[in-house]
Each structure stands twice: as structure tokens, then as C-alpha cells.
Amino acid sequence: MTVLTLAKSLNEGLRRALEDxxxxxxxxxxxxxLGGVFRITDGLQKDFGEARVVDTxxxxxxxxxxxxxxxxxxxxxxxxxxxxxxVFPAFDQIVNQLAKHRxxxxxxxxxxxxxxxxxxxxxxxxxxxxxxxxxxxxxTAGLRVVACSGPADAYPMIQQAIRWDDPVIFFEPKRRYWDxxxxxxxxxLADVLPLxxxxxVAEGSDVTVLAYGPMVRTCVEAAVAARQDxxxxxxxxxxxxxxxxxxxxxxxxxRTGRCVVVHEAAVTGGLGAEIAARVxxxxxxxxxxxxxxxxxxxxxxxxxxxxxxYLPDLDRVLDAVDRAxxx
Amino acid sequence: xAVDGDGAVTAAPESAGLDxxxxxxxxxxxxxxxxxxxAEHPDYPLDLSTDEVKALYRDLVIVRxxxxxxxxxxxxxxxxxxxxxxxxEAAQIGSGRALGPRDMCFPTYREHGVAWCRGVDxxxxxxxxxxxxxxxxxxxxxxFHLYTIVIGAQTLHAxxxxxxxxxxxxxxxxxxAVIVYFxxxxxxxxxxNESFIWASVFNAPVVFFCQNNQWAISEPLERQSRIPLYxxxxxxxxxxxxxxxxxxxxxxxxxxxxxxxxxxxxxxTLIEAFTYRMGAxxxxxxxxxxxxxxxxxxxxxxxxxxxxxxxxxxxxxxxxDFFEAVExxxxxxxxxxxxxxxxxxxxxxxxxxxxxxxxxxxxxxxxREQFAAYLDSFEPEEAAQ
Numbered sequence: 001m002t003v004l005t006l007a008k009s010l011n012e013g014l015r016r017a018l019e020d021x022x023x024x025x026x027x028x029x030x031x032x033x034l035g036g037v038f039r040i041t042d043g044l045q046k047d048f049g050e051a052r053v054v055d056t057x058x059x060x061x062x063x064x065x066x067x068x069x070x071x072x073x074x075x076x077x078x079x080x081x082x083x084x085x086x087v088f089p090a091f092d093q094i095v096n097q098l099a100k101h102r103x104x105x106x107x108x109x110x111x112x113x114x115x116x117x118x119x120x121x122x123x124x125x126x127x128x129x130x131x132x133x134x135x136x137x138x139x140t141a142g143l144r145v146v147a148c149s150g151p152a153d154a155y156p157m158i159q160q161a162i163r164w165d166d167p168v169i170f171f172e173p174k175r176r177y178w179d180x181x182x183x184x185x186x187x188x189l190a191d192v193l194p195l196x197x198x199x200x201v202a203e204g205s206d207v208t209v210l211a212y213g214p215m216v217r218t219c220v221e222a223a224v225a226a227r228q229d230x231x232x233x234x235x236x237x238x239x240x241x242x243x244x245x246x247x248x249x250x251x252x253x254x255r256t257g258r259c260v261v262v263h264e265a266a267v268t269g270g271l272g273a274e275i276a277a278r279v280x281x282x283x284x285x286x287x288x289x290x291x292x293x294x295x296x297x298x299x300x301x302x303x304x305x306x307x308x309x310y311l312p313d314l315d316r317v318l319d320a321v322d323r324a325x326x327x
Numbered sequence: 328x329a330v331d332g333d334g335a336v337t338a339a340p341e342s343a344g345l346d347x348x349x350x351x352x353x354x355x356x357x358x359x360x361x362x363x364x365x366a367e368h369p370d371y372p373l374d375l376s377t378d379e380v381k382a383l384y385r386d387l388v389i390v391r392x393x394x395x396x397x398x399x400x401x402x403x404x405x406x407x408x409x410x411x412x413x414x415x416e417a418a419q420i421g422s423g424r425a426l427g428p429r430d431m432c433f434p435t436y437r438e439h440g441v442a443w444c445r446g447v448d449x450x451x452x453x454x455x456x457x458x459x460x461x462x463x464x465x466x467x468x469x470x471f472h473l474y475t476i477v478i479g480a481q482t483l484h485a486x487x488x489x490x491x492x493x494x495x496x497x498x499x500x501x502x503x504a505v506i507v508y509f510x511x512x513x514x515x516x517x518x519x520n521e522s523f524i525w526a527s528v529f530n531a532p533v534v535f536f537c538q539n540n541q542w543a544i545s546e547p548l549e550r551q552s553r554i555p556l557y558x559x560x561x562x563x564x565x566x567x568x569x570x571x572x573x574x575x576x577x578x579x580x581x582x583x584x585x586x587x588x589x590x591x592x593x594x595x596t597l598i599e600a601f602t603y604r605m606g607a608x609x610x611x612x613x614x615x616x617x618x619x620x621x622x623x624x625x626x627x628x629x630x631x632x633x634x635x636x637x638x639x640x641x642x643x644x645x646x647x648d649f650f651e652a653v654e655x656x657x658x659x660x661x662x663x664x665x666x667x668x669x670x671x672x673x674x675x676x677x678x679x680x681x682x683x684x685x686x687x688x689x690x691x692x693x694x695r696e697q698f699a700a701y702l703d704s705f706e707p708e709e710a711a712q
Contacts, residue, residue: 103682
């Protein structure tokens with residue numbers, strides 16, 4: 001066990017993937033000498049060379065489009081999109097091309113491409129640097145969408161994503177890059193939790209709280225606070241947004257009878273809406289309250305001086321828990 | 328046309344007009360005139376045996392026949408839509424026959440002639456336009472990627488593939504190259520321009536083969552460019568060449584040279600094959616709404632098949648029996664395409680859930696089960712009818 005930040009854990013995971021498979025490539029803007037604007041690829045070009053850690057021209061569609069071509073040639077590209085709001089120029093290549101190649105070829109072509117996206121707010125950034133675009137991708141058949149929440153999971157998850165034979169959109173909570181935790185880098189990948197499985201990070205019997213990415217820590221802190229009020233929150237880190245680990249979700253909700261979904265994305269058309277519908281359908285009788293969503297409003301992301309009040313926090317989670325109990 | 332600072336519409340510079348686009352100067356490569364006379368170009372020596380010319384002619388005739396059959400099949404309701412290659416046969420056969428067996432090819436959705444050169448069964452193309460599949464052939468087997476419908480997206484795939492060839496160490500002696508097809512309209516797409524940049528700065532072994540057929544559905548070339556398209560490459564730092572796209576000899580020679588340069592590590596080349604879309608954009612299009620019949624008539628005189636036929640007759644080496652045999656073979660291919668298309672079964676409905684992920688998916692499995700149960704619920708009623 002080693003204590004690492006989330007950023008370093010991802011860096012070590014990428015390093016391990018580059019070591020394990022010569023077909024793994026890293027490509028993106030500033031990922032080489034600079035090591036990425038968040039230093040996630042720090043030192044990798046120095047050790048693996050410019051052919052495997054590629055500083056690309058500044059065009060996101062080009063990054064994903066050429067990654068598709070490299071995958072067709074047998075490579076396993078890991079693309080870094082520098083910030084969440086910059087993924088949209090690559091949207092066509094992701095949705096129309098990357099996600100569709102397997103079906104277009106009737107299964108003859110695989111697309112083992114990972115697209116890493118630092119996402120979410122909370123770092124005082126300018127416009128387009130604090131977005132939560134995960135629902136767009138979870139809505140698209142052919143893509144796998146995952147989000148890590150901390151150092152311990154991130155190390156195996158990035159390696160599992162790279163080994164996956166389908167395209168994986170890999171979201172990283174940028175404001176948690178500096179969170180530290182113990183990482184078990186010796187555990188074989190075969191023994192760790194599968195990439196598509198959710199993880200229960202706090203056990204409780206009163207209400208199921210579902211979160212992913214940056215909101216996992218917020219919800220764990222809410223669980224600690226709620227315990228002082230005598231309420232037991234069961235916090236589940238979804239990890240995989242597509243597919244959803246519905247078995248784990250439903251099993252928890254059937255025990256607790258209450259469910260709150262928390263994300264930084266807008267509630268309108270967000271993952272929470274999808275989860276609420278599925279939970280309601282599968283757990284209608286065990287539920288004692290409607291599934292509630294905690295997210296942001298149906299507005300563009302505000303100027304960052306307002307983001308602390310804009311983003312869901314511990315109190316907003318607890319407020320939703322209160323409302324779930326008020327039914 | 329252009330709009331000046333006062334908002335007035337003014338004429339575009341002379342060079343933007345169609346007349347300034349091709350045929351002027353030594354940069355327009357032509358090795359076989361529309362009349363079927365051989366022309367020479369110092370940079371593109373081409374020595375073809377009569378058998379080789381006859382083989383090219385056979386290709387041209389057969390792919391035109393496949394195209395004609397497909398249009399008829401669409402009219403008969405057997406295909407949902409068809410994108411005709413009429414008029415572009417020389418550009419496709421010339422470039423397609425320039426490819427080596429290990430070269431990789433990335434088409435649009437109109438490269439039926441190149442598909443023919445790569446051994447893709449024409450029926451696989453018809454499957455796509457009939458609505459039976461989205462393609463389905465094996466790109467690796469044919470060294471011919473799946474048709475790409477979104478305009479220009481494949482140029483990036485081709486460039487990435489070429490970067491893979493570099494990483495495999497297969498540039499240089501015994502190297503491999505990639506060719507990617509796109510049209511005049513695609514040159515306005517961001518992806519095409521991004522692929523030019525990528526190919527240029529990484530010196531990727533890729534040939535950009537632009538079939539400038541003058542029309543992007545209804546939009547003429549001057550809506551895409553003020554300069555001849557082949558000149559675009561100069562700004563990206565690699566060579567561009569304009570070739571008579573209706574001249575199968577020139578398309579063959581120019582593409583061969585560009586592919587060889589790519590294989591040897593000299594990087595990308597842009598080829599603009601100056602041609603004409605003789606038919607509609609697709610069978611749903613009506614070109615009489617936006618272009619003049621006189622233009623079509625002028626291009627008929629530059630037909631890519633007739634000039635090869637004239638050359639073969641002129642050189643005296645080929646008799647009527649050859650042309651009759653080619654026609655007969657084309658008719659056979661046409662008949663095969665027609666009858667096979669009519670008999671083509673629809674895919675299994677439940678196959679919609681297949682080939683989306685590399686492993687079984689619980690959500691898709693449950694949706695499949697629910698849909699099957701729903702469909703089953705109708706069966707007794709149908710049986711009673």
C-alpha cells in the first residue's frame with residue numbers, strides 16, 4: 001500500500017498500462033513534455049518516447065478520429081481531452097464513429113479506445129472548464145462510461161478501461177485530483193472489482209445515496225454528518241454510468257426504501273433521471289418515498305465565484321435526505 | 328460571389344470560377360485525352376501493356392454496369408437509396424488499381440469502383456443501401472474500410488491508421504500506405520483540414536484522394552473554395568496535384584506515385600481528381616433544380632470509358648469481340664447483382680441487439696427479452712387470421 005493523490009494514482013495506472021502492453025498509446029494536448037495540464041501523464045513521454053506518448057495538434061476531433069484509425073491498426077489509444085467542455089468538437093467522432101464501428105462491421109472491428117476527461121467544477125475556472133457532460137455519452141449505445149472518485153479505485157480502473165475492448169469514456173473528478181488515499185498497486189487486476197460494478201463506500205439502512213466522481217466524497221461526508229442525527233446513509237459509488245450496476249442499486253434501495261441520486265450535472269435529462277425511473281420501476285413497492293435528485297439547475301455553469309453555492313454540497317444532500325424522510 | 332464591407336454582393340475573383348479550376352497549365356495531369364489520344368508527362372511516365380489497358384477498360388465497364396443496376400433497383404423499390412458513381416469511374420478504377428495488396432483504403436459511400444478493385448462483393452454495398460446492414464464486410468480482409476456516411480470523418484481514421492503504420496516500422500523499403508477518399512464538399516469539413524494537419528506534422532504515409540465532382544448535392548465548387556482544391560495542400564506543407572479525373576491512365580499514374588512516396592516516408596500528397604458527377608447526388612436528388620443541362624452535355628464529351636475504348640480501337644490492337652465479351656460479362660454481373668438483391672433476406676429483427684459491445688450486456692439482454700415477449704404476445708392473434 002502506498003499513499004497517492006488521485007492524479008498520481010492515474011499516472012501510475014497509465015504507466016503500468018504502457019509497460020504491460022506495447023500497443024497502448026497516450027495522445028492529447030500537452031500530454032508530453034508538460035505531462036498534461038493536470039500532470040496526469042507526467043514523466044510518461046520521457047520514459048516511453050514520443051511515438052507512444054504523443055503531443056497532438058490542438059483539435060479534439062482530430063485526437064479521437066486518429067485514435068480510431070490507430071485502433072483499426074491494432075493500437076489501444078488513450079486520449080486525453082484537456083477539459084470537459086473541450087470534448088464537444090470530438091462529439092461526432094465519438095458518437096457517430098467510435099461508438100458505431102462494432103455494429104457497422106457486424107462485430108469484426110473492435111474499438112479499444114479510452115477517452116479521459118477531467119470533469120466537474122470547484123476549481124475556480126473560466127467557462128467550459130467545469131462541465132459535467134457524462135449524460136450525453138451514457139445516452140449513446142456502444143460506449144462505456146465510467147467515473148473514478150478517488151485514488152484507490154482510479155489505479156485499477158484506468159487499467160481496466162484500457163484493457164476493455166469497447167470504447168470507454170473515463171471521467172476524472174478534477175477537483176479531487178489532489179485527494180490522497182492508500183493505493184494497492186500490487187493487487188492483480190483480475191482480483192479487483194470489475195469496471196462495471198458499483199462500490200458501497202458507506203453502509204447504512206435508512207436511505208440509499210447514489211453518487212459518482214466528485215460527489216462521492218461529498219456524500220460520504222454527508223453520511224458522517226447524518227449519523228450524528230441518527231440517520232444511516234448507504235452511499236454507493238456508481239463508478240460505471242453505462243452500464244449501470246442496477247443489481248447493486250436495486251438491492252440497496254429494497255433494503256432502505258429511499259433513494260437519493262447526487263451528481264454535479266443538471267438534473268434535467270441527467271443520469272439521476274434515468275436512475276430514478278429504473279429504481280421506481282424495479283423497486284416500486286419497497287420505496288416509501290419518491291426517488292429524489294440532487295444536481296445543479298437548468299442553467300449554464302455560472303461564473304466561478306458562485307460555484308460553491310451552485311454545486312451540490314453536504315447540506316444539499318442532507319436536505320434531499322430530509323425530504324425523502326418527510327414523505 | 329462575395330460580400331464586401333458594405334454588404335454589397337460582388338463577383339468573386341476570376342480564379343474562383345469553374346473555368347479557373349482545371350485544365351490550365353502544366354499542373355493538370357492528363358495522359359489520355361478525351362479523344363483517346365495518349366499524352367505524356369515527364370513526372371508521370373506510364374507504360375501499360377494492351378492487356379493492362381483492357382483490364383482497366385473491363386473494370387470501368389463493369390462498375391458502371393453495377394451502378395446502373397443499382398439505380399434501377401432503387402427505382403424498383405429494392406434499394407432505399409443509391410449514391411451513383413456515374414462519371415467517376417476512371418478516378419476510382421485508376422486510383423483503386425494503383426493500390427498495392429497491403430495498402431489500406433478508406434472510402435466515402437460512393438467508392439463502388441474502388442470496392443470492386445479491393446474485391447468487395449457488390450452485394451455487400453447493396454446491403455447497405457437496401458437497409459440490410461450498415462456495411463458488414465471485413466475491412467482487414469479487403470484492406471478496404473467500411474463506408475463512412477458522415478462527410479470527411481474517415482480522413483482522420485485514415486491518418487490515424489497511417490500513424491499506426493509508422494509505429495509498426497513499415498515506412499520505407501517494403502512500406503505500406505493508406506489512401507482516403509473524399510469529395511469537394513468534404514474539403515470544407517473541419518475533420519478533413521485536421522487530417523491534413525495531422526498527416527503533415529507527423530509525416531504520415533497517407534494519400535488524400537479528393538474526387539472533385541463539382542457538386543456537393545446542390546452546392547457548386549465555388550461555395551467550398553476560391554482556389555483550386557489541390558492548391559490547399561500547399562498551406563498545410565505537402566504537395567498537391569490536380570489530375571484529369573476522367574482519365575484512368577492519369578489517375579493510375581498519379582496515385583501510384585503518391586502512394587510510393589508515402590510508403591517511402593515522404594509523407595502525404597493531396598490528389599484532386601477533377602471529374603464530374605454525371606448523375607444525381609443520390610437517387611433522392613434532382614439535379615435539374617440547380618445545374619444546367621449544358622454543363623452535363625459538355626462533360627459527356629469527356630466520358631471516362633469512351634476515351635479508353637477509343638484508345639484501344641485507335642491503337643488497333645483490340646477488335647469488336649473484346650468489347651462484346653466485356654459487355655457480356657458486365658451483363659452477367661448486372662444480372663447477378665439484380666437477382667441476388669431481389670432475393671436478399673431482411674436481417675433477423677433480434678439482431679438489432681447484437682454487435683454493440685464486446686461482451687454480453689445485461690441491459691440489452693433484458694430489453695431483448697422484453698421485446699421478444701412483447702412480440703410473442705401477438706402470435707396467437709396472427710395465427711388465427
